[in-house]
Amino acid sequence: MGEAIVVTSGKGGVGKTTTSANVGTALALLGKKVCLVDTDIGLRNLDVVMGLENRIIYDLVDVVEGRCRLQQALIKDKRFDELYMLPAAQTKDKHAVQPDQIRDMVVQLKKDFDYIIIDCPAGIEQGFRNAVAGADKAIVVTTPENAAVRDADRVIGLLEKEPQIDSPKLIVNRVRPNMMKRGEMLDIDEICAVLAIDLLGVVPDDEHVIKSANQGEPTVVNPDSRASIAYRNIARRILGDTVPLMQLEDKRGVFGRVKKFFGMN
Amino acid sequence: MTIKGTKDGLIFLLDDQCEFEELLAELRHKIETTHQQILTGPIIHVHVKLGNRAATEEQREAIRKVIRGRGNLVVQSIVSDAPEPPGDARPRFRIQKGIVRSGQTVTFDGTLLFIGDVNPGGSLICTGDIHVMGALRGMAHAGSAGNAMAVITAAYLRPTQLRIADVVSRPPDEWGLESDATMEFAYLDQGRMEIDKIVHLHRIRPGVFDFKGV
Numbered sequence: 117m118g119e120a121i122v123v124t125s126g127k128g129g130v131g132k133t134t135t136s137a138n139v140g141t142a143l144a145l146l147g148k149k150v151c152l153v154d155t156d157i158g159l160r161n162l163d164v165v166m167g168l169e170n171r172i173i174y175d176l177v178d179v180v181e182g183r184c185r186l187q188q189a190l191i192k193d194k195r196f197d198e199l200y201m202l203p204a205a206q207t208k209d210k211h212a213v214q215p216d217q218i219r220d221m222v223v224q225l226k227k228d229f230d231y232i233i234i235d236c237p238a239g240i241e242q243g244f245r246n247a248v249a250g251a252d253k254a255i256v257v258t259t260p261e262n263a264a265v266r267d268a269d270r271v272i273g274l275l276e277k278e279p280q281i282d283s284p285k286l287i288v289n290r291v292r293p294n295m296m297k298r299g300e301m302l303d304i305d306e307i308c309a310v311l312a313i314d315l316l317g318v319v320p321d322d323e324h325v326i327k328s329a330n331q332g333e334p335t336v337v338n339p340d341s342r343a344s345i346a347y348r349n350i351a352r353r354i355l356g357d358t359v360p361l362m363q364l365e366d367k368r369g370v371f372g373r374v375k376k377f378f379g380m381n
Numbered sequence: 382m383t384i385k386g387t388k389d390g391l392i393f394l395l396d397d398q399c400e401f402e403e404l405l406a407e408l409r410h411k412i413e414t415t416h417q418q419i420l421t422g423p424i425i426h427v428h429v430k431l432g433n434r435a436a437t438e439e440q441r442e443a444i445r446k447v448i449r450g451r452g453n454l455v456v457q458s459i460v461s462d463a464p465e466p467p468g469d470a471r472p473r474f475r476i477q478k479g480i481v482r483s484g485q486t487v488t489f490d491g492t493l494l495f496i497g498d499v500n501p502g503g504s505l506i507c508t509g510d511i512h513v514m515g516a517l518r519g520m521a522h523a524g525s526a527g528n529a530m531a532v533i534t535a536a537y538l539r540p541t542q543l544r545i546a547d548v549v550s551r552p553p554d555e556w557g558l559e560s561d562a563t564m565e566f567a568y569l570d571q572g573r574m575e576i577d578k579i580v581h582l583h584r585i586r587p588g589v590f591d592f593k594g595v
Contacts, residue, residue, distance in 0.1 A: 262501075266483050266501055266502055267483070269482045269483040269500050269501070269502065269503075270482060270483040270484045270502065272482055273482035273483065273484055273485050274484075276482075309516075310498075310500055310501070310518065311500075312480055312498065
């Protein structure tokens with residue numbers, strides 16, 4: 117029996133889809149059988165980020181309305197054998213499905229997969245209720261901005277009312293260590309103090325993320341990017357490993373990096 | 382007791398010093414005998430004013446029953462100026478813990494001790510005082526029914542907005558918070574929101590529960 121994790125944020129544009137794609141792929145990298153579910157009906161993006169857009173035949177609404185079997189709508193990833201995704205419909209809207217229908221579908225998926233990562237749409241209306249309906253756990257994504265933290269807080273409040281969901285975990289995305297150091301950006305500690313939930317990971321702002329998303333490839337497959345390491349760490353923490361938070365500031369020069377490479381500090 | 386006529390109907394001003402039974406007897410007497418003539422005719426609305434008498438629900442019902450004895454008299458209201466009796470069944474003080482997150486509101490008719498944080502976008506609304514053992518980063522409205530003597534205390538007072546009675550105030554332009562502040566409280570001084578250290582609370586709002594030393 118697998119575990120369903122919903123990735124949500126309230127505010128749009130903070131990186132829910134990127135996080136879903138990368139955390140899901142990282143779990144697959146670690147040998148888990150993973151299914152990504154896009155519940156953003158009408159504004160699907162996950163397929164684009166995963167580079168699977170051109171393989172879609174059936175979608176989530178087709179499954180719910182009985183036009184195809186669940187297995188027919190699942191798309192196998194082009195890089196990993198154990199990674200699948202279920203795309204959202206692009207022509208309908210959030211009212212095309214009901215929370216109960218998503219719940220039933222997730223229950224079915226949990227029989228075949230270790231992890232089901234549910235990408236939630238922005239907002240707190242029907243789309244949100246659909247996405248959280250089948251989830252056992254929740255990841256709240258925020259960025260170090262007041263507006264994003266405010267919305268994350270609102271969403272945490274709503275998630276805490278869902279009886280089947282454990283206490284949500286936090287990912288702070290798009291962190292710029294230098295701005296934080298100068299006090300121009302909300303501090304990680306400040307965000308955690310307000311939201312008062314466990315921190316699952318901190319992902320630095322990284323141009324690789326944008327580049328690889330445009331190429332239809334999750335950053336996490338590229339081991340050079342700092343964001344990639346952050347996502348892999350998050351996946352390991354989901355599996356229960358204790359991984360320390362990544363050192364965000366890279367103050368060391370070339371010499372320092374060489375020393376680090378040889379394990380000299 | 383006196384009966385006054387207004388354009389809304391009749392006002393019964395009842396004596397608030399005598400025994401209730403005495404009052405009821407007089408009311409019955411007036412309605413059934415002495416004022417019989419003027420109290421007959423078309424439907425008349427009646428407003429009963431009890432003065433400073435604190436009447437129970439049964440006593441109010443007894444008054445209603447006597448007045449209703451005249452078919453054309455309709456009791457619209459029974460008003461007492463007396464303060465709520467101390468043995469009121471409603472709890473006037475509550476301790477609650479948790480986090481009030483954005484979009485959430487805690488309301489209470491009385492004084493609230495909240496153990497936990499109130500985040501930006503969250504609010505506490507109480508008719509009495511509000512005490513927060515935690516960070517108050519959201520909105521707090523004390524004395525929401527109009528009690529200007531209500532106070533708001535917080536272990537960490539960084540609200541987006543404070544309201545006491547009908548005064549609305551926001552930081553930082555209107556009051557100076559100390560950066561190294563320990564617990565502080567907000568109160569109204571001649572209609573202005575003021576912030577002070579918690580040690581001064583007992584001087585500014587003296588009350589029956591003050592510790593006077595032994």
